[in-house]
Every structure is written in C-alpha cells, then in structure tokens.
Amino acid sequence: EQVLVTGASGFIALHVLDVLLSEGYDVIGTVRSKDKADRIGKSFKELYPYAKLEFSIVSDISAPGAFDHVFQDYPNIQHVLHTASPFSFGLGKSMEESYLNPATQGTKGILEATLKFGKEVKHVVVTSSHAAIMNFDKIGDSSFIHTEDTWNPMPWEEAKNSELTAYCASKKYAEKLCWDFLESHKDQVHFSLTTVNPPYVLGPQVFDWGLERGSLNTSAELVNKALKTTPDFEGPFDQPQGLSVDVRDVALLHVLPLRNEKLAGKRLLPVSGTGVKEHDYEDGKFNFQKILDTVNANFPELNGKISKGNSKYSKSYLKTADFFNNDKTTQLTGIEFKKFETSIIDSIKQILDFEKKS
Ligand code: NDP
Numbered sequence: 001e002q003v004l005v006t007g008a009s010g011f012i013a014l015h016v017l018d019v020l021l022s023e024g025y026d027v028i029g030t031v032r033s034k035d036k037a038d039r040i041g042k043s044f045k046e047l048y049p050y051a052k053l054e055f056s057i058v059s060d061i062s063a064p065g066a067f068d069h070v071f072q073d074y075p076n077i078q079h080v081l082h083t084a085s086p087f088s089f090g091l092g093k094s095m096e097e098s099y100l101n102p103a104t105q106g107t108k109g110i111l112e113a114t115l116k117f118g119k120e121v122k123h124v125v126v127t128s129s130h131a132a133i134m135n136f137d138k139i140g141d142s143s144f145i146h147t148e149d150t151w152n153p154m155p156w157e158e159a160k161n162s163e164l165t166a167y168c169a170s171k172k173y174a175e176k177l178c179w180d181f182l183e184s185h186k187d188q189v190h191f192s193l194t195t196v197n198p199p200y201v202l203g204p205q206v207f208d209w210g211l212e213r214g215s216l217n218t219s220a221e222l223v224n225k226a227l228k229t230t231p232d233f234e235g236p237f238d239q240p241q242g243l244s245v246d247v248r249d250v251a252l253l254h255v256l257p258l259r260n261e262k263l264a265g266k267r268l269l270p271v272s273g274t275g276v277k278e279h280d281y282e283d284g285k286f287n288f289q290k291i292l293d294t295v296n297a298n299f300p301e302l303n304g305k306i307s308k309g310n311s312k313y314s315k316s317y318l319k320t321a322d323f324f325n326n327d328k329t330t331q332l333t334g335i336e337f338k339k340f341e342t343s344i345i346d347s348i349k350q351i352l353d354f355e356k357k358s
Helices: 011-022 034-047 068-073 095-117 163-184 220-228 247-258 288-298 327-333 340-357
Strands: 002-006 026-031 053-057 079-082 123-127 192-196 200-202 241-246 285-287
Touching (some): 011 026, 011 247, 034 053, 053 068, 068 095, 200 247, 200 340, 220 288, 241 247, 285 288, 288 340
Parallel strands (some): 002 026, 079 123, 200 241
Antiparallel strands (some): 241 285
C-alpha cells in the first residue's frame, strides 16, 4: 500500500517513516530539497534495504497547487499523512506569514489535491496539535477538563499578539479547516479523516544526524537545552510547562488509522504515562525543572556539569499544566503511552553517545 507523508524531513515525520517502512508500506515523502531526500533515503536504505521509499519535492506547502504534481506522479496513493507545518519560532516575518498562512494553506492544498487527484485515497491523517485543544484561560483550572472534543477558542486577532499563541491558533485554524472541508465536500469525499493532537513531543531522533544541527526542532531542543545549562544557570525553571508525549508513540498514532476504521473521524490526544491499564494523568505534566530533575537523577556523570535548577519549581507544573482526560484515545487505540522519564532518558543517552563519537 502506498502512503504519502508530507514534511518527511521533520522530527516527527522521520519516526512516521520508520514505522511505515518497518511495516512494509511503500512510502512517498515530500521534502523541500533534493539534498534532504538523498540523506533520508540513504539512511533508511541502511535500516530497511528492501523498503520502497521515494521522494517528491514540495518546496513550499503554501503555494497554490503545491501537491498536485505529487498525485499526478503517483496516482495510486492510498493514504495521506500530512505532517508539514512550520514549528520554529523567531522566523522574523509577520504572524500570518510565519504561521497562519503555511499551516492553513498547506492543509487546504493537500485536501484539495487529494480530492481532485487522489482517487485511491482511503485515509487522511493530519498532524494537528494539543494547541488546537488548549484553552489558555483555563490553565490551572481543575474544573475544566480538556478532552478530544475540546477546541482552543482563541480568535486570531488575539492570538497574533505572541508567537506561541499565533502558532497555537494556526494549528487550530488548520485543523478546523479539515473538518469543515470534509463537511462541505461530503458528497465527493472518498476518504476518512483522523487528526493526531499531540502536546510537546519529546524523545530521540530516528537518526543521529538529526543531532548535527546546533539546535533541534522546538520540542526536542527543550531536552537538549538541559545539557547546555551550567550549574550557575539562573532559569527560568518553570518555563516552558505543559504536557508531553513520546515521538515514537505519536508516530504510531499516525499509522493506526490506516488499519483501524474505528479511528475514522476521530481526534487523538496522546499524553505520556496514560493508557488503558495505567491511568497516570500527572506523568506527562512537566516544566523545565522536571527535565533537569530527570536528567540529574538518571545521569550521575553530569553532576556538577549542568544545572540542578531550583527545587521550588519541582512540582509547580501540577497546578499550572492543563487538566485533561484522554480516555477516548487510549480506549480506541489500546496504547500505553511511554512515560516522560523514558523520553528524557532515551534522548539524553542518544545525545551523550553522539557527542562521544563526534
Ligand atoms: P519539524 O520542524 O521537525 O518538522 C516540520 C516539517 O514541516 C519539516 O519537514 C519542514 O521542512 C516542513 N515544513 C515547514 N514549513 C514548510 C513549508 N512552508 N513548506 C514545506 N515544508 C514545510 O517539527 P515537528 O516534527 O515537531 O512537527 C511536525 C508536525 O507536528 C507539525 O505539523 C507540528 O505543528 C506538529 N506538532 C509538533 C509538536 C512538537 O512538540 N514537536 C506538538 C504538536 C504538533 P524542513 O525540514 O525543510 O524545514
């Protein structure tokens, strides 16, 4: 079965490719340049010599008709996983140009191209975000439980005042556009839609070369940043704070809808430490202090080299992270989400090993 993955060079997307190729799917990935295609192709060839992985260049997802040529070249695509969307701060352009336009136009473009040219497509999975769920004004309010049915209510006019809220709103508008598109084209649409709505995605890179960039993608860099601290680092220790999930679980959630029809029409909210058997709703709540605590507890060799933070903030996130319930997701998928500690330990081990080698 042929699967299209947009933004194949991304932190999350490379893990999605890893799951797909390990399970024998044929994959077409879109990337922005031939260099990226060559590097990713070569690395996966070493892991899966018989896998079928091809690339198509889409240099800007927000350009009109950006994905049309992909479907014209590959008319038998059966599944579309749309992960491409900007998630780096400080791009130096307007909030619309940096976030809203690429997120919404990219999503609109992939849906239109799928409808028009992807005649064989059965499933579309879109990487949305917990940002599309999050109610900022309910942070710390234990009477407001965020679930798979909750929507971020912040209008663009308010969201565009900061990069963080602008990014969050761009994800909300992009996801909303998907569900509205399905509704407004319901007589023509021949595919199902599932969205994956992860909070901060942590965990290791698929390939060590993912660490070569001085700084990693926005969420993985949080863990890397702990290693870059010195004992006299003065904080902040309570920022950022929120919910986390492991990248390997997020990748798996992108692939499950291709074989589980019950996931059609659903929003999936993965959070570290939750599951069908274990229901730990606190494990995934974190702040920078919790990352430091976890690194210090598990890597004694870093003692005296990195910050210990300030114990005052050790549990402060329990009051300020949002209250949530993702029982629908765990029951529908049966996944036991990896614990926060596992994501941190695996990321740090990978970085330390990489530094020893280079
Ligand atoms: P990355 O920055 O690693 O990946 C983003 C991907 O999108 C890259 O492949 C990037 O290409 C591509 N991309 C961005 N803008 C454009 C554009 N204008 N035209 C073409 N391609 C573009 O981040 P993640 O893997 O973390 O993010 C992947 C998805 O997951 C995004 O949709 C993000 O919003 C979502 N997400 C991420 C979370 C996290 O904590 N990481 C949490 C919740 C959702 P290139 O490599 O060339 O820059």
